[in-house]
Amino acid sequence: MSVTAAAGFTAAGVAAGLKSTGKPDVALIVNGGPQKVGAAVFTTNRAKANPIIWSQQVVADGVVEAIVLNSGGANCFTGSFGFETVHHTAEQVARSLGVGAGDVLVCSTGLIGTGDATFRSRVLDGATRAAAELSERGGDEAAHAIMTTDTVPKIATVSRDGWTVGGMAKGAGMLAPGLATMLVVITTDAEISADEANQYLRDATRVSFDRLDSDGAMSTNDQVTLLASGASGVRPDPASFGAALSEVCLSLAEQLMGDAEGASHDILIRVIGAANEDDAVTVGRSVARNSLFKTAIFGNDANWGRVLAAIGTTDAEFDPYDVDVTMNGVRVCTKGGPDRPREDVDLTPRRTDIEIDLRTGDAEATIMTNDLTHAYVHENSAYSS
Amino acid sequence: MSVTAAAGFTAAGVAAGLKSTGKPDVALIVNGGPQKVGAAVFTTNRAKANPIIWSQQVVADGVVEAIVLNSGGANCFTGSFGFETVHHTAEQVARSLGVGAGDVLVCSTGLIGTGDATFRSRVLDGATRAAAELSERGGDEAAHAIMTTDTVPKIATVSRDGWTVGGMAKGAGMLAPGLATMLVVITTDAEISADEANQYLRDATRVSFDRLDSDGAMSTNDQVTLLASGASGVRPDPASFGAALSEVCLSLAEQLMGDAEGASHDILIRVIGAANEDDAVTVGRSVARNSLFKTAIFGNDANWGRVLAAIGTTDAEFDPYDVDVTMNGVRVCTKGGPDRPREDVDLTPRRTDIEIDLRTGDAEATIMTNDLTHAYVHENSAYSS
Numbered sequence: 001m002s003v004t005a006a007a008g009f010t011a012a013g014v015a016a017g018l019k020s021t022g023k024p025d026v027a028l029i030v031n032g033g034p035q036k037v038g039a040a041v042f043t044t045n046r047a048k049a050n051p052i053i054w055s056q057q058v059v060a061d062g063v064v065e066a067i068v069l070n071s072g073g074a075n076c077f078t079g080s081f082g083f084e085t086v087h088h089t090a091e092q093v094a095r096s097l098g099v100g101a102g103d104v105l106v107c108s109t110g111l112i113g114t115g116d117a118t119f120r121s122r123v124l125d126g127a128t129r130a131a132a133e134l135s136e137r138g139g140d141e142a143a144h145a146i147m148t149t150d151t152v153p154k155i156a157t158v159s160r161d162g163w164t165v166g167g168m169a170k171g172a173g174m175l176a177p178g179l180a181t182m183l184v185v186i187t188t189d190a191e192i193s194a195d196e197a198n199q200y201l202r203d204a205t206r207v208s209f210d211r212l213d214s215d216g217a218m219s220t221n222d223q224v225t226l227l228a229s230g231a232s233g234v235r236p237d238p239a240s241f242g243a244a245l246s247e248v249c250l251s252l253a254e255q256l257m258g259d260a261e262g263a264s265h266d267i268l269i270r271v272i273g274a275a276n277e278d279d280a281v282t283v284g285r286s287v288a289r290n291s292l293f294k295t296a297i298f299g300n301d302a303n304w305g306r307v308l309a310a311i312g313t314t315d316a317e318f319d320p321y322d323v324d325v326t327m328n329g330v331r332v333c334t335k336g337g338p339d340r341p342r343e344d345v346d347l348t349p350r351r352t353d354i355e356i357d358l359r360t361g362d363a364e365a366t367i368m369t370n371d372l373t374h375a376y377v378h379e380n381s382a383y384s385s
Numbered sequence: 386m387s388v389t390a391a392a393g394f395t396a397a398g399v400a401a402g403l404k405s406t407g408k409p410d411v412a413l414i415v416n417g418g419p420q421k422v423g424a425a426v427f428t429t430n431r432a433k434a435n436p437i438i439w440s441q442q443v444v445a446d447g448v449v450e451a452i453v454l455n456s457g458g459a460n461c462f463t464g465s466f467g468f469e470t471v472h473h474t475a476e477q478v479a480r481s482l483g484v485g486a487g488d489v490l491v492c493s494t495g496l497i498g499t500g501d502a503t504f505r506s507r508v509l510d511g512a513t514r515a516a517a518e519l520s521e522r523g524g525d526e527a528a529h530a531i532m533t534t535d536t537v538p539k540i541a542t543v544s545r546d547g548w549t550v551g552g553m554a555k556g557a558g559m560l561a562p563g564l565a566t567m568l569v570v571i572t573t574d575a576e577i578s579a580d581e582a583n584q585y586l587r588d589a590t591r592v593s594f595d596r597l598d599s600d601g602a603m604s605t606n607d608q609v610t611l612l613a614s615g616a617s618g619v620r621p622d623p624a625s626f627g628a629a630l631s632e633v634c635l636s637l638a639e640q641l642m643g644d645a646e647g648a649s650h651d652i653l654i655r656v657i658g659a660a661n662e663d664d665a666v667t668v669g670r671s672v673a674r675n676s677l678f679k680t681a682i683f684g685n686d687a688n689w690g691r692v693l694a695a696i697g698t699t700d701a702e703f704d705p706y707d708v709d710v711t712m713n714g715v716r717v718c719t720k721g722g723p724d725r726p727r728e729d730v731d732l733t734p735r736r737t738d739i740e741i742d743l744r745t746g747d748a749e750a751t752i753m754t755n756d757l758t759h760a761y762v763h764e765n766s767a768y769s770s
Contacts, residue, residue, distance in 0.1 A: 047697025047705040047721075077693055077706075079722040112690025113723050215676045218698050220690075291600045291676070291757075292765055299766025305497025305605075308462055312432025313603050320432040321462075336432075337464040338498050372676075374759050380677055381684025 002155035004139035005166030006189040008032045008229025011138035013145030016126025018072025018110070018119065024145035026126030029185055030066040030097060030134055035230035038064025038105065039197035041205050043222035049076030050115070051106040054086040055223060058105050062194025064227055067105040068093050068127050069146050069183055071170070075108040076220045078115030085120040092124050096131035107183045107223050109148055109170065143168035146183050149379060151259055156251035158244040162234040163190035165244045169252040182209065182256060184224040186248060189232035190241055200245050201226045208249035211281065212368045214260045215376070216289040224249075257368045262375030265297050267352045268366055275361040279316035283356060284367030286310045294372035297352055302345035304333040307356065318358035326355040387540035389524035390551030391574040393417045393614025396523035398530030401511025403457025403495070403504065409530035411511030414570055415451040415482060415519055420615035423449025423490065424582035426590050428607035434461030435500070436491040439471040440608060443490050447579025449612055452490040453478050453512050454568055456533050456555070460493040461605045463500030470505040477509050481516035492568045492608050494533055494555065528553035531568050534764060536644055541636035543629040547619040548575035550629045554637040567594065567641060569609040571633060574617035575626055585630050586611045593634035596666065597753045599645045600761070601674040609634075642753045647760030650682050652737045653751055660746040664701035668741060669752030671695045679757035682737055687730035689718040692741065703743035711740040 004011050011029045018025040031038075040059045042052050058064065068089060075082045086106045094101040143153035147170050154169040171182030192200065205224055226245070236244075257266050269287050274280035287293055290310035296303035304325045312320050321336035330345045332338070352371075370376075389396050396414045403410040416423075425444045427437050443449065453474060460467045471491045479486040528538035532555050539554040556567030577585065590609055611630070621629075642651050654672050659665035672678055675695035681688035689710045697705050706721035715730045717723070737756075755761075 045694060045697040046699075047693045074690070077690060077718070077721050077723070112688075112694065217675055217677045217691075218694065220694050220697065290602055291761075292602045295762050295765035298762065301766065303497075305459070305462060306602075308432045309430060309497065309603065309605050312430040312605065314431075333462070336462050338462070372762060374762050376676075377680050377683065377757055377759050377762055380680035381686065 001157055002139035002143045002166050002168040003029050003185050003187045004136055005157040006164040006187045006229065008189050008231030009187045010134040010136055011142040012130040012133040012135060013138065013141030014126050014129045014133060016122045018070055018122050024141060025070055025072045026123065026130050027069045027142035027145035028066060028093065028127060028130035028134065029142055031064065031227050031229050033229055035191065035228055036063050036065055037192060037194050037197050037228035038062060038225065039194065039201045040105065040223055040225040041201060043219055045218045045220050047220050049074050049108060049221040050078060050082045050086045051075055051108045052221060052223060053083065054090065055105045055107065058102060063103050064105055065099040065103040066093055066097060067107065067185055067225055069107040070123050070126065071109050071146050071148050073108060073110040073114035073119045074112045074221050075115040076112045078113065082115035085115055085123065088120065089123055089127055092127045093131060096128060105225060109146065109183055109221050112220060139166065139168065146170040149261055154252050154255035156248045158247050160240055160244055161236065163188060163232040163236055165248050167248045167252055169256060171256045182222055184252060186225065187227045189229050190234060190236040191230040192228050197226050197228050200242055203242060204245040204249045207246060208253045211366060212253045212257055213285055213288040214257065214370050253368060257370060260370040261379045262373045263370035264350065264373050265352045265371040266350055267297060267354060267369045267371065269354045269356065269369065270364065270366045271356045271358065272364040273357040273359045273361060274363040275317040277363045277365055280363050280365035281367065282314050282316045283311050283358065284365055286314045288367045288369035291372055297347060298371040298373045300347040302327045302332055302342035302347060304342065307354065308333065308336065311356065318360045322359050324357040324359065328353055386542055387524035387528045387551050387553040388414050388570050388572045389521055390542040391549040391572045391614065393574050393616030394572045395519040395521055396527040397515040397518040397520060398523065398526030399511050399514045399518060401507045403455055403507050409526060410455055410457045411508065411515050412454045412527035412530035413451060413478065413512060413515035413519065414527055416449065416612050416614050418614055420576065420613055421448050421450055422577060422579050422582050422613035423447060423610065424579065424586045425490065425608055425610040426586060428604055430603045430605050432605050434459050434493060434606040435463060435467045435471045436460055436493045437606060437608060438468065439475065440490045440492065443487060448488050449490055450484040450488040451478055451482060452492065452570055452610055454492040454531050455508050455511065456494050456531055458493060458495040458499035458504045459497045459606050460500040461497045463498065467500035470500060470508065473505065474508050474512055477512045478516060481513060490610060494531065494568055494606050497605060524551065524553065531555040534646055539637050539640035541633045543632050545625055545629055546621065548573060548617040548621050550633050552633045552637055554641060556641045567607055569637060571611045573613050574615065575613060575619060575621040576615040577613050582611050582613050585627055588627060589631040589634045592631060593638045596751060597638045597642055598670055598673040599642065599755050638753060642755060645755040646764045647758045648755035649758050650735055650737045650756040652682060652739060652754045652756065654739045654741065654754065655749065655751045656741045656743065657749040658743040658745055659748040660702040662748045662750050665748050665750035666752065667699050667701045668696045668743065669750055671699045673752045673754035676757055682732060683756040683758045685732040687712045687717055687727035687732060689727065692739065693718065693721065696741065703745045707744050709742040709744065713738055
């Protein structure tokens with residue numbers, strides 16, 4: 001059900017010819033209220049796509065009526081024509097729904113530089129048709145319409161105490177810090193204010209999407225959006241709602257990791273014993289971005305030396321000669337020296353657990369990443385994005 | 386001739402059984418004087434191998450009699466036994482030459498964690514035999530003995546005004562900032578002081594090895610050493626010597642780039658129009674480290690969007706919507722928008738020139754890197770290092 005699991009929302013996904021495959025490529029999600037609360041976090045890349053520039057303005061007042069998303073073209077670095085396309089798209093949706101264009105978010109994903117007149121007319125056509133096909137059961141179609149190299153749609157739902165949080169995500173490459181090439185829409189029928197939505201979303205993304213670092217590359221188009229309708233009539237307990245939102249975000253992030261381009265291992269790098277959480281994240285990310293570590297895991301090689309070489313490049317608080325490394329339950333390195341033989345580690349399962357004990361403090365964090373494989377190189381050299 | 390091109394130096398390379406192939410794996414270079422000047426720069430990785438920790442102390446007083454290097458084992462994260470091995474190796478060389486162990490540099494390269502009793506006895510045996518085989522024509526054997534996954538030895542020589550600078554290098558992966566997995570030894574018979582040697586070396590590495598970023602990974606064992614004998618009896622013109630040393634370093638760096646593991650393109654990323662040199666380096670490095678850009682070049686895809694997405698992650702001074710990108714002479718992006726069609730770019734040659742004009746100032750820098758290929762993944766998943 002994804003984005004239509006929560007009461008008050010309708011959605012649709014249509015094929016507008018943006019994808020050469022003819023598959024659905026335009027999604028629309030509409031908040032029927034009674035509240036029209038919206039919050040979003042965006043890529044921190046300074047090279048922001050036109051939809052990002054537009055959406056940052058739309059969400060500023062906390063009021064969002066609808067969000068329209070397309071795959072098949074990023075509308076990034078497409079100049080003023082591309083920005084006008086975003087504006088026209090929002091206006092088209094607004095007209096169809098009888099709302100203001102300034103309350104319509106726009107997201108795009110696909111090849112940078114794609115955003116010509118053909119692109120524009122297809123997006124506008126798709127938006128119009130999607131508005132005509134809105135349904136309370138449209139969540140799955142919407143989730144399909146935002147897929148690019150994704151092999152499966154990503155959806156998650158949590159219901160508690162009379163309210164529901166549901167979401168959809170796309171993203172299979174360029175999954176990186178402070179957001180991945182991902183588009184995520186999460187809806188809820190809980191009663192929350194715009195300020196609360198903003199804070200809940202930032203708290204949840206910080207420990208989920210922000211900890212996913214598939215290939216270190218940061219997209220120009222990333223956006224994670226939370227829409228709240230208040231249709232349940234229930235004001236949620238803050239801790240309960242925060243936990244539910246985090247659960248949905250983490251589930252979606254794990255699904256993104258599991259479908260990352262060409263990956264053969266899902267790697268969870270858990271850093272414990274850190275002086276603080278920032279240090280734990282820094283150390284985990286340095287390993288997640290190390291090409292030599294990532295190729296070693298692809299080769300089922302428990303190469304703990306590459307782990308230590310990676311963390312040695314950080315400024316986190318620890319002694320490189322007092323670090324333990326455990327791989328899939330086998331401690332291969334104790335206090336910066338060899339422990340059990342690397343051959344004892346079974347790296348054949350897809351799921352790979354790396355634990356790094358910095359032996360400095362009590363903080364911890366887990367970074368999600370993937371291995372670096374032949375298939376990754378193939379997909380990203382043969383497929384333009 | 387490499388390290389024995391300059392007068393006053395002898396060298397040798399022997400096979401000590403550290404490499405399973407039986408190829409030469411221990412090199413020794415001895416400075417016959419009259420001056421015994423030495424300077425070195427080291428990896429900035431906090432996880433430093435035992436030879437690095439030793440060599441940093443040796444070079445502190447600017448006096449170096451000899452340098453012994455081995456491939457076939459990094460002697461990193463090998464505990465106090467590994468450090469003792471370094472100490473014993475320096476003592477063995479010192480005894481053979483009748484000098485002090487505190488004036489003998491030690492370098493190792495190979496698999497992290499390798500440094501057991503067998504390793505020690507083979508290194509000691511190799512050092513002894515190398516000392517017995519020292520020759521004024523031993524430079525080439527030494528260059529061969531430090532090779533790991535290198536397919537060819539790297540050597541360079543420049544002679545001017547009565548003095549000579551010659552060098553050798555190894556390194557084919559983990560070529561990264563602030564030094565690569567590289568061992569480099571450069572010798573000269575010019576008359577220079579220890580302070581001068583140190584400054585000359587830092588100036589030259591800053592614009593050569595420090596601008597080589599093959600895969601973003603930083604080694605635990607990197608060391609670039611300059612030895613000066615003064616045997617020419619000529620005190621060089623500073624500008625002329627600096628230029629000659631830079632020429633040798635740049636030649637060796639280019640040879641490292643050309644032999645990087647699995648690469649099919651040598652990529653020179655020239656950043657112009659920067660506010661300052663640091664910005665130019667930062668922008669160039671962000672592109673050099675972007676896996677999506679590197680796979681696109683492997684796929685002969687002039688994907689300028691990935692260039693802009695990479696530089697957008699930096700804090701350098703520029704406007705992402707006022708940047709030009711030229712690939713192999715074809716300007717594909719003007720002011721952050723499409724220019725000539727990407728299909729016009731011929732990326733089939735191995736050498737690939739990327740020019741990024743930040744249109745902000747007059748500074749520039751060139752970063753050397755490689756593409757990300759199937760062969761890179763294969764070498765680094767199948768070969769432990």
